[in-house]
Amino acid sequence: MEKPSRVATAFEERVYTAIRRIPRGKVTTYKHLAVALDCGSSQAVGQALKRNPYAPEAPCHRVIASTLTIGGFAGHTDGEEIRRKLRMLAEEGVAFTDGKLADPKQVYVFPKSR
DNA sequence: CACCTGACATAAT
């Protein structure tokens, strides 16, 4: 008997809301997200995504590492889950080469919050 | 409340 699903914290919800603004065919980085959320730790952002309770509603697959690498997905930094992530991105027009983003211009930059 | 972990980032070696 598993306990009921966890409730997302305010910080997590903030992350999900942010990634939802990412237009299709584009991607962002954990770092950019951290900055947009005014959080100095991209790692904290990554953790929120891993716990993503909202499925395709929150396109967590559109978030990559600042080095333009694929990053992680479904709790794995490599493996089949990563292949799926790459495939989904490819379907949206985001191509990767040798594990890196082919066109850095496809990185979405969040609007200035103020 | 103290300690550890993590879908990261950056610098140093």
Added chain:
DNA sequence: AATTATGCCAGGT
């Protein structure tokens, strides 16, 4: 270029 070490922040135990 690859590996190691340190920093940052939030969440879990």
